[in-house]
Amino acid sequence: MVLPNAVKLVERCADMDNHDIKVMTDGAAVVVGIGGFMSWFPPLVALVGGLLTIIWLSLRIWETGTVQKLVRRNGEGG
DSSP, X not given: OOOHHHHHHHHHHHTOOHHHHHHHHHHHHHHHHHHHHTTOSOHHHHHHHHHHHHHHXXXXXXXXXXXXXXXXXXXXXX
């Protein structure tokens, strides 16, 4: 027996695009980063979560248009 709400959830998730998934991951990264900073997690979880947060947010900043313009401009000049 398939629940009607489960079918609706699957259909809604299928409609999500890459941007929606990145936004949710950004939110999760911020929550994990703040949780580690506030000592809400055990030390090992905070360490791993903190490292993954730094890596994820660095990648997201790197792929912004502003940073890419700066990198291209500096790359062309030198």
